[in-house]
Amino acid sequence: MKRLQEHFEVHDPNLNLIIQTSIRILVPFVQLFGLYVIVHGHYSPGGxxxxxxxxxxxxxxxxxxxxxxxxxxxxxxxxxxxxxxLGTTIFVGTGLVCAAAGGLFLDYGALSNWIGIEPAAWRSLGIFAVEAGVGFTVTSVMLSLFWDLSSRGELDGGL
Amino acid sequence: MIWQFDLLILTLIVICAIGALSMKDLLSAAIIFGIYSFLMCLLWAEMGAVDVAFTEASVGAGVSTILFIGAILGTSRRSKD
Incomplete structure (x- = not known):
């Protein structure tokens, strides 16, 4: 505990030890829940x-x-x-691969022309790929929105 | 749908909306707007639209409050008029 206090005192006296420690404990659970929501997007609310x-x-x-x-x-x-x-490429790429396999854009069932799993299984996998792509893009865009808004576009300080 | 719940949540939503609009302090208005979003999320969940409620809770109450606070940092404390 003493080492932790020294660590924070060296960095910046204005930053709060209690807030930072609780955020460090909280963040892994928040991230785990976010990944759970993305992965279970096609069975349950979320996505x-x-x-x-x-x-x-x-x-x-x-x-x-x-x-x-x-x-x-x-x-x-x-x-x-x-x-x-990467997220946008996954989304558009999934759609274009489906179109190349002989279906419409984002028509996952058409992928069974290439690899012979049944169309229902391909639809489940395809919607999962699209959800993962959307998740990547939304994560990074939300973070960059926060960076730009809190530092007024300068990305050099603030909040 | 239980109409008593609907009426209670709708009344609180209207109170929060009027409070957020009439508040002079921008930080208080942003926090009351977060409460408004959570009540809206309760209303969606109560009406059976769980997916919309989820989006409202994560975007409306979580991220947009932080974005409002980040934008408020760029303003001054008192208005000139």
């Missing part, structure tokens, strides 16, 4: 958008409890951009 917002909120929570610099250290801006683009 890519809601799970992505919860995942993004966990990173925003770290940005609120520490500061913008620490937040951008933990989840660098280049990774953020890469994650947003």
């Amino acid at each position: 890519g958008f809601q799970g992505g917002v919860i995942l993004g909120a966990s990173f925003i929570l770290m940005g609120v409890g520490y500061d913008l610099k620490k937040s951008m250290e933990l989840f660098p801006e280049a990774w953020n951009i890469a994650m947003a683009n």
Whole structure:
């Protein structure tokens, strides 16, 4: 405990030990719940958008409890951009692969022309891929919205 | 649907909306807007739209309150007029 206090005193006396410790305990559970919501999106309420917002909120929570610099250290801006683009690529790519397999855009059942699982199983897998793509994009876009709003677009400090 | 619950939640929603609009302090208005979002989430869940309620709870009450607070940081404490 003494080491933890020294760690915080060295960094910035204005930052609060209690808030930061509770955020550090809380964030893994929030992220686990966000991933659960994304993965169970096609059985139960929830899905890519809601799970992505919860995942993004966990990173925003770290940005609120520490500061913008620490937040951008933990989840660098280049990774953020890469994650947003990866999610969009997964979404559009799934749709285009379905179109290439002989169906319509995002018509997952058509993938059974290539690999002979039944169309119902392909629809379940396809909706999961799309949900994962939406989740990635929403996570990173929520975090970058927070960065831009709290630092007025400068990305150098604030909140 | 239970109409007593509907009436109670709707009354609280209207009170919160009027409070958020008439509040001078922007931070208080943002927090009351978060309460409004949670009540709206309760109303959706009570009407059976669980997915919409989930979205309202995560986006309306969680992220948008933080975004409002981040935007309020760019304003000054008192208005000039």
